[in-house]
Amino acid sequence: MTNANTTAASAARQTPAALSFEGVSFAYPAPEGASDAAAARPVLDGCDLSVPEGAFCLLVGDTGSGKTTLLRLAKPEIAPAGSLDGRVLACGRDVRELDGRASAETVGYVFQNPDSQIVCDTVWHEMAFGLENLAVPEPQMRRRVAEVSYFFGMEPWFSRPTAELSGGQRQVLALAATLAMRPRVLLLDEPTSMLDPIAEKSFASLLQRVNLELGVTVVVATHAPAPLAPFATMAVEVGEGAVRPVEVSALERRGRLADVAREDDAKPADGPRAADARASVRLRDVWWRYGREEPWVLRGCDLDVSAGEVRAIVGGNASGKSSLLSAVAQISRPQRGRVEVADAACQALLPQSPKALLTAESVEEELMEWSRAVGYARGDVLAAMGELGLAEGLLASHPYDLSGGQQQLVALAKVLLTRPRLLLLDEPTKGLDDAARAAVARAVSRVADSGATVLLVTHDLEFVRVCATSVSMIFDGKVISTEPTPEFFETSWLWGVSR
């Protein structure tokens, strides 16, 4: 061996990995009443993973495979309770031995939903919050906050209240506030699932800058690896308790869905469906804002949806999509204009946050909650779970003990069980793997085939392509175009299927 080689080899030996999992096994405590087999099955079983300093690592795996569990084990403050074997090291030190300050300066964690992270009323306070907790002296704190804000170009919205930020800005704020602690390793759990495709790309390039310019090691758990893949240096897949390396290039193709066959496709265009085209939803000149002093979110919005349609509403973050859905669901009353909904008495809404629907002590109770009122039985619950790929073994689990994707699917199953005539869905595929997205697309098409109407808001354009019959684009508080799905994609320059 030459001298140079010897030096390189010993340097490699001396530099500890930024993050390493050594023989890590982890099992959650079994829910009461669960079978012994379920109790014995660990989520992670003897996992080894080494992420070198400076790496940009993608962590992929099916819904419920253990990605969040793995990431959280590297951050003891938020580590799940359960039985753990093996060691997790950050920059060569066991994460359980780090005190609060060392932990903050070693490992930063960005949650899937920025709302579970943002606690302060203004951007500036949010940025300073973690530093205040660590008792960083004020001049140093101001300097750190200013540097990070400058790096992310946040000056234009730096003094805004956090409640007024768009989804994209909230995600950038969650990232910036974490980076103000100057961690050497940054862990992110599904950071782009709430972002529109354009915001998703700019967030991906921000992460690359954090990685290259600030030298921070980045590990991202994601179901949508394609936009991040160009920046990744490595990728691993979690599944069946193990962690295996995968080729980054193989991830660029993920996210495609097979087309969903609809009963409708077999019918002639002027068949029963056309005759059935009664109005389901009609909005006329709808104006809506949060409060008297606030800017208008919907500004003269018109919308017509016919019965049996699957209408997708697309548009940038903060363009008014969820507000439009709330107006149709009559959760919020517009200040001006008319909302007419034919099936108002038989409509169901899946809200953007699935937790808003989950209130019971177990999945079984949750899904049986409306069985009397609507008239369905336990067998229907099992069928609804099966349709969405949810294992029966989850019936005994507490809904809050499910993975993010499983919670989303349980909330959707609950809504589907009401057999709505008008189904309103806010981001139904967020945080789901490809198999679950395809199952949701099939479920939506089945609902529409039964003659019900579906109105869905989504950033997932591939999902739109396979299951929507028409697409409305919302911009500047108005629906500015409505087209059949094939035309929407053919004529779109920006909104091609890119996921």
Ligand SMILES: Nc1ncnc2c1ncn2[C@@H]1O[C@H](COP(=O)(O)OP(=O)(O)OP(=O)(O)O)[C@@H](O)[C@H]1O
């Ligand atoms: N607090 C908990 N108690 C019991 N079981 C849990 C708990 N949290 C998660 N689980 C189970 O552990 C498994 C792994 O969950 P985890 O959240 O790590 O998956 P994930 O890969 O992040 O999934 P997703 O892609 O849906 O976010 C799932 O089967 C889930 O039901």
Ligand SMILES: [Mg+2]
């Ligand atoms: Mg997760």
